[in-house]
Amino acid sequence: MGYITELLGIPLGALLSVCFLAVRNYGIAIAVFTALTKVILFPVSMWVQRNSIKMVQLTPELNQLKLKYYGDKDTIAEETQVLYKRENYHPLASTIPMFIQLILLIGVIGAVRGMLEGEDNTILVQIPSEVGGAALLMPLAAGGAALLLGLAQNHLNPLQREQGKAEQWMTNGFSIAISLVLGAFVPLGVGIYWICSNLFTILQQIILNTVIPPKKYIDYEALEKSRQELAKISSLGGKRSKEEKQREKADYKRFFSIANKHLVFYSERSGFYKYFENVIDYLLNHSNVTIHYITSDPKDAIFQKAAEQPRIKPYYIGERRLITLMMKMDADMVVMTMTDLENFHIKRSYIRKDAEYVYMFHAPLSFIMTLRDGALDHYDTIFCTGKGQVEEIRKSEEIYHLPQKKIIECGYGVIENMRKHYLENEARYKNQEVKKILIAPSWQEDNILDSCLDQILQSSLRDGWQIIVRPHPEYVKRYGARWNVLLEKYKDIPESCLILQTDFSSNETVYSADVLVSDWSGIAFEYAFATRKPVLSINTPMKVSNPNYAKVIPQPLNLTLRSEIGVQLEPDAADQAGRVLAEMLDHAEDYERKIAQLTDEYLYNMGKSGEIGGAYILQSLQKKIQSRKNSGQ
Known part of the structure; x- marks a missing residue:
């Protein structure tokens, strides 16, 4: 130096x-x-x-x-x-x-x-x-x-x-x-x-x-x-415990340690299993295919179900690591309810270009207002619940010059299972001592709870009626202070007249209601088609995720059928709710017949969605396996 x-x-x-x-x-x-x-x-x-x-x-x-x-x-x-x-x-x-x-x-x-x-x-x-x-x-x-x-x-x-x-x-x-x-x-x-x-x-x-x-x-x-x-991507998933991170790392490694995966389901959180349930049950009962089930919810109920069903392999993968996992996906078919594949951070696999991506709706009838333009463009196959969705998909493909997707006229397992439960308990629900009115709004801004609940209650509280207010769980989560104000405001009204529901672990209040009051919540059509009972729809400001929806369908079914399954009221007319509800209760049988007809007309294959969806999956997987054998792979 x-x-x-x-x-x-x-x-x-x-x-x-x-x-x-x-x-x-x-x-x-x-x-x-x-x-x-x-x-x-x-x-x-x-x-x-x-x-x-x-x-x-x-x-x-x-x-x-x-x-x-x-x-x-x-x-x-x-x-x-x-x-x-x-x-x-x-x-x-x-x-x-x-x-x-x-x-x-x-x-x-x-x-x-x-x-x-x-x-x-x-x-x-x-x-x-x-x-x-x-x-x-x-x-x-x-x-x-x-x-x-x-x-x-x-x-x-x-x-x-x-x-x-x-x-x-x-x-x-x-x-x-x-x-x-x-x-x-x-x-x-x-x-x-x-x-x-x-x-x-x-x-x-x-x-x-x-x-x-x-x-x-x-x-x-x-x-x-x-x-x-x-x-934004780096902040996905929020903070997690050390145990959750270790668990995710182990599940990620375990997922890719398994070769020749044929079928993968992805669930955003625990409650989403209900959309897959009928299809998965069919697969378990009519095949030996292994179901790899990825969830971003560490507390997903699928882990308990998998403990009883060895052919379900569950994995906890958080939202951030999911990005990498999806890019490296090595399965023949991936079934999801997540929209906007390829449009944002979740991409199709670049390992398996031939993987088939299947989308399952988690709402019946129409999607054109609630999903962004292009939300389904990168899926290969769509399991549709009813003809309204098929029309919207085909019109979108025509207007935007998109390649045609494979459409399976499947049906909607959620309503099927609700209907089954209702029929098993129908006598009890129809023989109640008092009439039950369920108010179940959405959680978006200016929903019923924030705009006109007082007027509805003032006009509807009467002898022989019990009103149940069931907020959307997301409303309680986001606007807990507002909900607490309502709890305090109505605490002195006896439960025989009014219940503000705080426990969402059971859907009994949905099944037992004689009339449902809602705004734009997806529960409205599920309730009507499952129970054949009417809905009072309050036209609060509508949340539209796709401002271009009218280019495809000027009047989607979720708008046109609101008056078919019940009655519509503007928020400034909410003080008329009591009178309208009384009229609807008086015509309960008429609504039952009408809604039954609407169910048959607009929902595909009532009671058979699991069979149709499961049979398609098995057939498609078999073709892929045979194709690889023929090509010597």
């Missing part, structure tokens, strides 16, 4: 001597020398500036790669290298100034020693850690200059300003620590050089930003948008 120091010190010493001859002051000479090195190396600094800007330019595309292959570190690394090569970006270029500074520092140590050799009267050859005293101010000054540089670079350097706060302070902390050490263990003259170098770097960065302005080349709007999208 001593030889290298002396060798580098020769040319730098010559330059430092020239500076001294010009100013006749060792400290000022070192400062002038430092400024000259910045000028000489300015072309290198310009190259680094361009490279830094290029890195920031590429960041939105890099973030999109992280979104596309979220969690797949190997693929992200491979795609990143492809991007760097395409754009001629050199990721190590940002380290060049550090190496140049290191080389210069070694040379400066030799140059200062050489210039000051024999100059016993100067303190610049003293080392603070050896002499102590006032000399120990040097490390503090060097650390302060490094801190000042770091703060300036956080705002001025095009690459450093885009780093996260933690990364910025890690970079700055390292620089400050190095400066403190150098200031303490090298000659004071070298410390002066280091301080000047840091301060001149701030000025140099200002000049660079003037010569090559970052705003001219960087799309900061696109950068921020990509950052927000990545942050």
Whole structure:
């Protein structure tokens, strides 16, 4: 190291001597020398500036790669290298100034020693850690200059300003620590050089930003948008316990340890099993296929069911790790109720391009208002509950020039199971001593609870009627304070007249109700078709996720059938609810006959959805297996 120091010190010493001859002051000479090195190396600094800007330019595309292959570190690394090569970006270029500074520092140590050799009267050859005293101010000054540089670079350097706060302070902390050490263990003259170098770097960065302005080349709007999208994905699933993380990791590994998976179901949370239930029961009773069931709910009831049914293999995979799992999906068929496949973070498998993706609806009749445009475009097969959905799918394909999906006229298991339960207990429900009115609104803004509950109750509380208010669980979760106000407001009304339901573990209040009052909740049609009883629909502001729905179907069934299964009221006429409910109760038998006809007309294959859906799955899987055998795979 001593030889290298002396060798580098020769040319730098010559330059430092020239500076001294010009100013006749060792400290000022070192400062002038430092400024000259910045000028000489300015072309290198310009190259680094361009490279830094290029890195920031590429960041939105890099973030999109992280979104596309979220969690797949190997693929992200491979795609990143492809991007760097395409754009001629050199990721190590940002380290060049550090190496140049290191080389210069070694040379400066030799140059200062050489210039000051024999100059016993100067303190610049003293080392603070050896002499102590006032000399120990040097490390503090060097650390302060490094801190000042770091703060300036956080705002001025095009690459450093885009780093996260933690990364910025890690970079700055390292620089400050190095400066403190150098200031303490090298000659004071070298410390002066280091301080000047840091301060001149701030000025140099200002000049660079003037010569090559970052705003001219960087799309900061696109950068921020990509950052927000990545942050949104990174926050999926919220906080989890250590046990849940370990469990997820083990289930992820177990899922991919099984080869030749044929069938996978994915459930967003525990309650979604009811949409798959009839199909899964058919598969269990009519085949030997193994059902791999992925859920993002660690408390999903499927784990209890799987303990009794060995052919169901459950896995807990959180929303973030699900992104990677879905990209690497290695099954013949994936059945889901999740919309927007490919449109957001959940993608089709890039491992199995031939995997068939099947969508199952979790609401009857119409979807065109509630699902975004393109929400089902990337599914291969749709299990439809009724002809309204088929019409909407085919019209969308025609208008938007989409390839035709395979449609299975399946039916709706949820209503089938509700109907079965109701018939098994029909006598009890029809022979109740009092008439029961169930108010079951949606949780969207301006729902019944927030807009007209008082008017409905004031007009409907009477002898012989019991009114049950059953909020949507999501309403209680999101707007707990509002719900608590209602509980307090009506606490003195006896339960024989009014119940505000807080326990949602049972659906008995749904089955036992003689009339349902709702707004836009999906329970309305499920209740009507399962019990053949009418619905009073309050036309609160409608939540429309697809503003373009009228291009496909001007009047979706969920609008036109509201008056067929009962009566509609505007919120400002809610004080007429009691009178309307009385009329509906008087015509209960008429509604029963009419709703039965509507059920037969608009729902497919009542009582057979599990058989039809399950038979299709088995047939499709068999074709895929046979096709692989024929091709020798």
